[in-house]
Amino acid sequence: MTTMPRITPDLEFIKELQAVGGESVKKCYQCATCSVACPISPSGNPYPRKEMIWAQWGLKDRLLTDIDVWLCHNCGTCSDLCPRGANPGDILAAIRNMTYRNLVGPSFMGKLMSSAKGLPVLVGIPAVLFLAIWIIVATIKGTAFPLEGGDVVFGSLFPGDYTIDPIFMVVFFFMVFKFYSGVKKLLKSFAPEGGVVYLGGKKPNPIRVLVELFLDEILPHKKFSDCGGFTLRRIGHLCTIFGFIALATVTGVVAAGHWGPVFLEPLGIHIHGIHTPMSQFNPVKLLANIGALLLVVGLVGLTVSRVLKDKAKHASTFYDWYLLGVIWVVFLTGMGSQLLRLANIKYLAYPVYYLHLVSVFMLIAYLPWSKLGHMVYRTAALAYARYLGRKAV
Structure with missing residues (x-):
């Protein structure tokens, strides 16, 4: 006699999914x-039909190991055409968000990233760290804030060589x-059972x-065109990506x-050193400013796109x-620090630079648990799908 498999729904998973955007x-x-309706x-x-029923049944293990969740481009066409307002695109996005938070430890980081209640702790960690550096350095040097006389030099209160x-x-x-x-x-969870037969x-x-x-x-963000254009969102993503590439290159150089x-x-190897602050006409500085310009264009595009999405009832x-907010703070405090340094306004330059350090720490340190992590995780999923002979279309 054949024994029918029993499906045991995870009710807590359903509640969590509803709480993070899958209501x-x-x-x-x-x-x-x-x-x-999905074009890809x-x-x-x-x-996403099968993912919707799995979500209703609370099949957590199946959803968190489903590669199709990552192949979805989240264009929103399915949500716009859903006759019941079930918003399948938002459900898949919520599942991805849940996956980000559970892929790596420590587990409390995922909980902190899940709601605004964790924001004070996320801000507080780097805020206390860099404030302590500020106070210690100022005490050792016997320098009161703001520095009296001379130009604004961020390294005087935030020394790069032995702190930052x-x-x-x-x-x-x-x-x-x-x-x-x-x-x-993630890739281990996608691995099919048994062996893999490769075409050819x-x-x-x-x-x-x-x-x-x-x-x-x-x-080229080709899937934006395949999904029907979305010009504003495409420009936002492209400018943000290339802005990050430019700024990451500058940081590395x-x-x-x-x-x-x-x-x-x-070791006897001599190379030309780089010292900051650099001239505005230095090629590295020019690349930094171009990256900042691309980033602000991208941020405006993504922010407007997000606002329009909210008005279309895709909450x-x-x-x-959180992600957009942190990137905005990184950009504004970064540009503000540079402009205030050039204007030599000490009372504002150092506090703004302090906030810049806090926001950059939040962007980098929490990246594996944030939505920006999809740049890595989704790329890995797309590459693995191609590796197995599958594509999104």
């Missing part, structure tokens, strides 16, 4: 409009390690797959130029606005 999940009555859903085993740079180096490598652990866990009998080169993915889809001589000269969550 409309129970409205779905399986009409399949979402799967038919595959004809075989299409999404080492802290951010540790934070950066912590973030990289967490992403490595998270991607490894040849195993794909993972590096080639990743490069093709970047060139074909990620850099400055770090290498500053610390390179420290480590290489004892954004704290998780959505």
Whole structure:
């Protein structure tokens, strides 16, 4: 006699899903409009219909290991056409958000990122850290704030050599390690049971797959066109990505130029060092300003797009606005620090730079648990899908 498998729903998972943006999940009555309307859903085993019923049943393990959740481009077409207002696109976004928070430890970080209640702690950690540095350095130097005479030099109160740079180096490598652990866990959850048969009998080169993915889809944002345009959102994403690339390049060049001589000269290798502040006509500084310009254009586009989405009854969550808010603070305090330094307004320059350090710490240190983590996790999922011979369409 055959034993029928029993499905045990996870009621707590359903409640959590509803709390992080999936409150409309129970409205779905399986009409399949979402799967038919989706311009990139595959004809075989299409999404998001099956994900909607899994969510209603509380099949947590199946949803958190479902690669289709990551192939969805979240254009919102399915939500716009849903006759019941179940908002399938928002449900998939909420599932991804839940996955981010549970991929890596410590577990309390995911809880802090889940609602505005955790914001004071998230801000407080770097705020106390950098305030302590400020007070200690000022005490050791016997310098009252604001500094009397001379130009604004942020290194005088936030020395890079033995405080700021080492802290951010540790934070950066912590973030990289967490992403490595998270991607490894995510891909393991996608792995099919049994062996994999590759088309043509040849195993794909993972590096080639990743490069093709970047060139074909990620850099040109091709899926934005496939999903019907979304010009404002596409411009916002593109400018934000390239702005981040430019600013990350500047950070890397400055770090290498500053610390390179420290480590290489004892080995007899001499390289040209870089010291800040740099001239506004320095190529590295020009790239930084171009990156900042791209970032503000991208932020405006994404913010307006998010506001319009909220007006269309696709309610954004704290998780959505947290990311935009932190990036806005990073940009405004970064540009503000530069302008106030050039104007030599000490009373404002140092506090604004302090807030900039706090916001940059929040952006980098919490990245594996934030929505910006989808740049890594979704890229890994898309690459793995191609590796297995699957594509989003």
